[in-house]
Amino acid sequence: MYKHAQVFSTHPVTRTHYTLYGVEASYYAAKIRCYLLRKGIPFEEIQCDRHVFEEIIVPRIGYPVVPIVITPHDETLQDTAEIIDILELRQPTPSMIPTTPRRRFVAYLMELYADEWLKLPALH
Helix, strand or coil, X not given: CHHHCCEEECCCCCCCCEEEEECCCCHHHHHXXXXXXXXXXXXXXXXCCHHHHHHHHHHHHCCCCXXXXXXXXXXXXXXXXXXXXXXXXXXXXXXXXXXXXXXXXXXXXXXXXXXXXXXXXXXX
């Protein structure tokens, strides 16, 4: 959950929206893109190239990885499950995570299954 997330901040507030950095074929970039769209969170998406990795992602995270989300407060969020948990805490309505314990457990179980096993056939 939120307390374990890696949040990196290097600059003061400069944005009015979120920025999603990803690559077109990324399963995980698609996951967070769909979340942001469904949630109604304003964002811009930037497709990463070598320059973006060298100038933005590696200095913030320490290694080349996508997707990352830069918040309006210039925090850098990485890992789609943690990004969703953080944004759900900050913007709880409409909720995208079930509120009852059983349904929440099943939702997280399905997310884990999809993230670790369904991506294999999705990439083929």
